[in-house]
Amino acid sequence: MPDAEDLVAEALAAVRGTDVRQTERQLDRLMVGTGTADGATAVDAALARRLVRGLGRLWPRGWQPVDVHRIVRRRLDAGAARLVRDALAAQRREQAEPVPAWWDDQLRVLAAQDREAAGQGSSVSQGSKASRGRDAGQGSKAGRDVGPEDLVADWTRAEGLDRVDALRTAVDVLALVESLPPIAVLRPPPGSAGTALPRAAGAARSGSPMLDRVRALLAKAESTTFPAEAEALTGKAQELIARHSIDEALLAAGTERGDVPSGVRLGVETPYAGAKALLVQEVAAANRCEAIWSDDLGFTTVLGWPADLVAVELLYTSLLVQATAAMLRGRAERRPGSGRRTKVWDESFLNAFALRIGERLRTATDAATEAAGQTEAGADRLLPVLAARGEAVRERLETLFPGVTRHRLSVRDAEGWSSGTSAADRASLDVGGGSKPRQVPGRP
Known part of the structure; x- marks a missing residue:
């Protein structure tokens, strides 16, 4: 009998091929194992070890834990x-090199999201075995010291x-x-030069009191059913961000902190991924950032300075909630007989919403910059600082x-475009940032 590593390698080769019967045969051989008393344990350990090694090879290739978790969920399932979340924890324990705090x-965050999802599992009507197992406290041992020989079996029981x-x-x-292919290295990965430089890593102070206030205001804006109240709340949040x-x-201009432009990746999922990517771009452009959409990988990369990246992530998340709610309300208000074009209408609505929001954001950004130049630093000091930072972001791009x-x-539904523009006017988001958008997906 072959050893466990050979069985795993043969199963992988079969899965990557096109012969379905061969794939099933190799999976059957995995089930049989090595033919020894501990054959199943050996197979599980071989799978876990290879998965942990595979994850470790991704970090110099630009991938981060949240990126891997997102694409596995997107292409496979929760x-x-x-x-992967459990294997990430195991790989972290084996990581001998320095690991940055953001890692x-x-x-x-991934562990917290899983706990939150497990807590909501009992309310799901289908009541999957995974939800029941985790709700009953039989969840994975991620976060505890799980070795390769236990990882797959423990996850199997939890699911x-x-x-x-x-x-x-x-x-x-x-x-x-x-x-997974190589992608842009946005931050120094574990063990590389620069790992121990927290500011250069590109993370803003995400726990600051100002950002806590912004999050609270945006949460209220998303939950209210009164457009005027949402507008006022979001406007105040954007004023703070600006x-x-x-x-x-x-x-930063008055010190030698060594900051450099960095980046974040925001998930852009179907349906209407292009319209959502456009919304990211518009929010990014209004905050002196650049956005690049990777359609095949399901995310948009935003490049910019730490404080601006935090603003983009907060605002995009809030705006997407508001845009989706407005789109659903707009569907109910459509003319009778136009329901056959719902998908085209939705896409046109969201594209128009994104472009109109971008215009309003840039107008607010220009006003905030002008006011700051007059009262805080003087245009002679502020504008060269902003220009230099914008150039640094473009060079990074x-x-x-x-x-x-x-x-x-392309506008494929004039009614949806008009409705989306009107919804964006009602959703007022005046946030700080501001250069003309220049990245994909572009303007007509």
Whole structure:
């Protein structure tokens, strides 16, 4: 009998091929194992070790924990993503090189999201075995000291899977992880030069009192059913962000902190991924950032300075909630007989919403910059600082994405476009930032 590593390698080769029967035969061989008393344990350990090694190879290739988790969930399912989450924790424990603080922050966020999802599982009508197992306290040991020999078996029990389905999912996850292409390195990965430089890593002070106030205002804006109240709340949040962004720029100009433009990746999922990517671009452009959409990988990369990146992420998340709610309300108000074009109407609505919001954001940005130049620093000091920071972001863009292409919008539903523009006018978002958008997906 072959050893466990050979069985895993043969199963992977079969999954990557096109012969379905061969794939099933190799999965059956995994089920049989090595033919020894501990054959199943050996197979599980071999799968886990190879998955942990595969994850470690991704970090110098630009991937971050949240990126891997997102693409596995997108291309496979939530259960597969939880296996990756557990393997990420195991890989972190084996990481001998220095690990930046933001890396551990991402792992904590993934664990918290899984706990939150498990807490909501009992309210799901279908009541999957995974939800029941985790709600009952039988969840994965992620976060505790789980070795390779226990990782797959523990995850299998937590998900409530039989062994055939568990092995199939584990092999699919491993095949996906090992096939991921190189992407832009936005932050120094664990063990590389610059790992120990927290400011250069590109993270703003996400726990600041100002950002807590912004989050609270945006949460209220999303939950209210009164457009005027949402407008006032969001406008106040954006005012705080605008002032904070300018303060950060002036502070950096007066010190030698060594900050450099960095980046974040925001998930852009179907349906209407193009319209959502356009919304990211418009928010990014209004905040002196650049946005590049990777359609095949399901995310948009935003490049900019730390405070501006935080603003983009907060505002995009809030605006997407508001745009979706407005789109659903708009559907109910459509003329009778136009329901056959719902998808085209939705897409036109969201594209128009994004472009109109971008215009309003840039207008607000220009006003905030002008006011700051008059009362805080003087235009002679502020404008050169902002220009230099904008140039640094563009240089970063050209270094990381030398072959960017642009996409042209087409209006396929005039009614949806008009409704989306009107909704954006009602959703007023006057946030700080501001250069003309120049990145994909572009304007018509």
